[in-house]
Amino acid sequence: MRFVYRHFPLGQHAQARGAASAAEAAGRQGKFWEMYRLLFEGQSEWAGNPTAEKTFESYASQLNLNMEKYRADVTLSEVQDIIQTQYEGGIKANVNATPTFFLNGRKLQNPAGYEAFKQLIDAALATSS
Numbered sequence: 711m712r713f714v715y716r717h718f719p720l721g722q723h724a725q726a727r728g729a730a731s732a733a734e735a736a737g738r739q740g741k742f743w744e745m746y747r748l749l750f751e752g753q754s755e756w757a758g759n760p761t762a763e764k765t766f767e768s769y770a771s772q773l774n775l776n777m778e779k780y781r782a783d784v785t786l787s788e789v790q791d792i793i794q795t796q797y798e799g800g801i802k803a804n805v806n807a808t809p810t811f812f813l814n815g816r817k818l819q820n821p822a823g824y825e826a827f828k829q830l831i832d833a834a835l836a837t838s839s
Contacts, residue, residue: 711835715746717793718800718808725762728784730793732766735783741773748772814838 717733719726729749736745748769749756756762763784770780783789800810804817811818811827813834821827 711831716796716800718797718805718810719793720808723757725756725759727793728762728766729756731784731789732769734789734792735780735786736770736773736775738783738789739773739775739779741775744773745769 717730719730733742733745733749736742749766752765752769756765759765766784767777767780770777803812809820811820813830818830821830
């Protein structure tokens with residue numbers, strides 16, 4: 711079983727691309743998942759906040775990132791290209807909302823909770839062994 715995360719910054723969420731950039735910049739210092747967790751848990755702080763970059767920087771600081779490198783990486787064209795490529799891949803895969811889950815290449819209707827999701831994964835694992 712392999713878990714893959716892809717960015718899909720929806721246009722109606724003004725800070726989504728900035729959040730994706732923050733996660734990718736943190737990832738360049740080995741802290742993608744730590745930043746992702748802070749972004750997810752603190753979403754009410756930054757979603758819709760026109761100064762969200764300051765919040766993202768505070769998260770980067772909490773993670774003890776090299777702030778000079780973080781600030782450079784957030785705007786790096788390579789980081790922006792990764793996000794755009796993943797977004798375009800989502801469009802091609804008919805992603806239209808977040809979160810969207812695929813299991814063995816098949817798009818799922820979002821499971822109604824942990825147990826439903828676990829049953830789908832367990833069934834897929836049972837048929838693959």
